[in-house]
Amino acid sequence: MRKLAWIDEHLGTLLLTEVTADVIRALATARRAEGSGVSTVNRYLALVRAILRRAAFDWDWIEKPPPVKLRPEPRGRTVWLQQDQAKALFAELPEHLRGPFVFSLATGLRMSNVIRLTWDQVHIQRGMLLFDGNDMKGGDPFAPALSDSALDVLRHQFGKHPRYVFTYKGRAMTRASNSAWYKAKRRAGMAHLRWHDLRHTWATWHVLAGTSLDVVQDLGGWKTRVMVRRYAHLQPGAHRAQARNVDGDLAGFMENFD
Structure with a gap:
C-alpha cells in the first residue's frame, strides 16, 4: 500500500512510544511539502491514527495513542465551463x-x-x-x-x-x-x-x-x-410537482390581494 510505504519511510525507525503528537504534526508538514492537498494529508493522518489506536486498544503495544488532529478541509470546489x-x-x-x-x-x-x-x-x-x-x-x-x-x-x-x-x-x-x-x-x-x-x-x-x-x-x-x-x-425545476402540493391550502389567498 502506497500510503503505508510512505509512512514507513518517515516513521519506520521510531518505536511506537516515540510517535508523539509533535512527530505526527511533522509528518503532516512533510506530506504538505511534497505537494499534497489538505484532503490527502488527512487520509495519511487518518491511517496513522487507526494504526496507533489498534496498537493501543487491540494489541496493547502502547498505553495510550497520541492525539491525531485532522486538518479542516475546504468545501468542494466546483468550477464548470459554459x-x-x-x-x-x-x-x-x-x-x-x-x-x-x-x-x-x-x-x-x-x-x-x-x-x-x-x-x-x-x-x-x-x-x-x-x-x-x-x-x-x-x-x-x-x-x-x-x-x-x-x-x-x-x-x-x-x-x-x-x-x-x-x-x-x-x-x-x-x-x-x-x-x-x-x-x-x-x-x-x-x-x-x-x-x-x-x-x-x-x-x-x-x-x-x-x-x-x-x-x-x-x-x-x-x-x-x-x-x-x-x-x-x-436541476431545472427540481421537485416542482411536489412544491405545488401546498397550492390547495393557499387557494383563495390571491383573490384578497389589492
Missing part, C-alpha cells in the same frame, strides 16, 4: 489534447482514465467502456455508457496506436495537464481552470439538461450521493 468557453479553450489546444479534452467532456471520466485508456477497454458495439477495479479510484469495476459524441471521438482515434487511444508523438501520455494545457488555458483566459473541472462541467451539463442525480451518479462512477449533491441546485 459551452462557448469550452469551444474557446478547444480552439487553443494542440491537436494531441483535443481528443482527451472532448472525451472528458463527453464522459466525465477522470484524467487518468482518459489518457491511459486502452483499446481493450473500449467496446464500441455495446457503446461502453469496461474498467477493471485496479483502474478506478474507488477500486470497483466500472462500465460507463458512451454518448454519441464520445463514440465519435473514439472513431477519430482509430488506427493511431495499437494499444492506447490517446497518444503524443506515438507514445502513451502521462498527463494531460502539461505545459501545453497551461499555455492553452491562459490564452483562452481560463488560467484558474483545472483538468478535473472538465468532470464538473460534464456533470453540470447533464443536470442542466435534466439528467437525474441518480443517473449522473451512475454515469460518473460515484459510490455515494454525497459528491453528486453539489449539483442538486442546478
